[in-house]
Amino acid sequence: MKESPDWTGYEVGPIRPPSEANSLLLRITRNCPWNKCTFCGLYKGERFSTRSVDDVKRDIDQIKTWTDYFRLSDEIDGMPEHAPSSEGGWAPQIAEHWHHSGMRSIFLQDANSLVIKPERMIEILKYLRECFPGTERITSYARSHTIAGISNEHLADISAAGLNRIHIGLESACDKVLELVKKGVDKQTHIDAGRKIKKAGIELSEYYMPGIGGREFSECNALETADALNRINPDFIRIRTLGLPDGIPLVEDYENGTFTRTNDVEMIEELLLMIKNLDGITSFLKNDHILNMLPELKGRFPEDKPQMIAVMEKFLNLSEEDQMIFRVGRRTGRLVLLESLEDEDKKNAVQGVIEQHGINQSNVYEICDNLMKRFI
Numbered sequence: 542m543k544e545s546p547d548w549t550g551y552e553v554g555p556i557r558p559p560s561e562a563n564s565l566l567l568r569i570t571r572n573c574p575w576n577k578c579t580f581c582g583l584y585k586g587e588r589f590s591t592r593s594v595d596d597v598k599r600d601i602d603q604i605k606t607w608t609d610y611f612r613l614s615d616e617i618d619g620m621p622e623h624a625p626s627s628e629g630g631w632a633p634q635i636a637e638h639w640h641h642s643g644m645r646s647i648f649l650q651d652a653n654s655l656v657i658k659p660e661r662m663i664e665i666l667k668y669l670r671e672c673f674p675g676t677e678r679i680t681s682y683a684r685s686h687t688i689a690g691i692s693n694e695h696l697a698d699i700s701a702a703g704l705n706r707i708h709i710g711l712e713s714a715c716d717k718v719l720e721l722v723k724k725g726v727d728k729q730t731h732i733d734a735g736r737k738i739k740k741a742g743i744e745l746s747e748y749y750m751p752g753i754g755g756r757e758f759s760e761c762n763a764l765e766t767a768d769a770l771n772r773i774n775p776d777f778i779r780i781r782t783l784g785l786p787d788g789i790p791l792v793e794d795y796e797n798g799t800f801t802r803t804n805d806v807e808m809i810e811e812l813l814l815m816i817k818n819l820d821g822i823t824s825f826l827k828n829d830h831i832l833n834m835l836p837e838l839k840g841r842f843p844e845d846k847p848q849m850i851a852v853m854e855k856f857l858n859l860s861e862e863d864q865m866i867f868r869v870g871r872r873t874g875r876l877v878l879l880e881s882l883e884d885e886d887k888k889n890a891v892q893g894v895i896e897q898h899g900i901n902q903s904n905v906y907e908i909c910d911n912l913m914k915r916f917i
């Protein structure tokens with residue numbers, strides 16, 4: 542693996558999960574070591590590299606210095622006489638945000654930080670815990686394929702050193718879909734990796750992507766994913782609706798007709814089928830991504846399953862006209878929850894947008910699709 546060049550200041554990667562909005566973002570690696578998924582444009586054209594443990598520790602030292610400074614400011618209710626000298630980068634801004642957010646969680650960036658040698662990860666985690674003993678949670682993204690290559694002993698050591706949550710981009714457990722989108726992993730590896738993480742005592746989030754199988758594999762995507770999740774029983778199931786930014790390989794597949802996309806309504810139908818088939822689990826389902834349609838769809842299995850099914854059926858039972866109003870309202874930020882449709886003022890405002898832009902049943906899909914691109 543390529544080692545990072547000399548430290549040039551605190552670094553921040555491009556993304557974090559929605560649940561990490563208040564976390565310290567600490568970059569361990571840059572970009573994605575796989576970078577082949579056809580639905581993902583995030584790191585395309587960017588070279589993967591690791592950062593040295595010394596560079597990461599230097600970032601941590603910067604945050605420690607600045608958070609100590611902000612804490613002292615709070616204690617004396619003013620600015621201390623001497624501000625730390627910043628060595629460049631984003632440390633002061635990042636530290637200030639984290640300080641004001643309570644310094645409870647840390648997110649390790651970028652796409653698959655578990656790919657570094659376990660000994661290096663353990664050294665970083667121990668240093669973080671030493672500098673910030675009050676931190677409740679340290680989280681990382683990881684690929685199932687990478688987790689499968691880590692021994693149970695190493696994963697247990699990583700857990701003991703302080704990594705207590707992993708987000709896996711499962712996306713689908715339909716082998717045909719995984720192959721088509723070049724995810725580089727199969728259903729069984731997803732299951733093995735998920736179970737391994739839980740066995741190590743690390744909290745597990747699995748991301749499911751409705752729509753990624755297109756129309757052809759929508760049913761397989763729902764049923765195989767539900768089956769895999771039933772076998773894993775992750776702590777969290779997170780929904781991340783497929784969105785297609787320009788320039789990614791899956792758009793080419795769509796344009797040349799080898800990928801047939803599901804619209805918002807079909808994606809809810811797929812999600813309903815998936816959720817109906819979740820059984821014997823105790824996971825908490827979250828639907829908090831901005832691209833998702835029904836943010837009120839959330840809850841714990843098994844007790845909240847009927848209520849989650851009811852939310853999706855409520856949407857699917859709306860008239861085509863009301864479905865269109867909700868889709869446009871959600872994508873323009875004017876409506877959030879289904880119950881907002883009962884608010885006549887809000888509903889009229891969306892109808893105004895529909896009239897103004899000539900939106901109808903034949904172009905609503907294309908228009909909503911373009912609106913979604915703002916959030917990808």
Ligand code: SF4
Binds near residue numbers: 575582583584
């Ligand atoms: S592994 Fe994740 S970050 Fe990497 S290309 Fe696939 S979806 Fe994108």
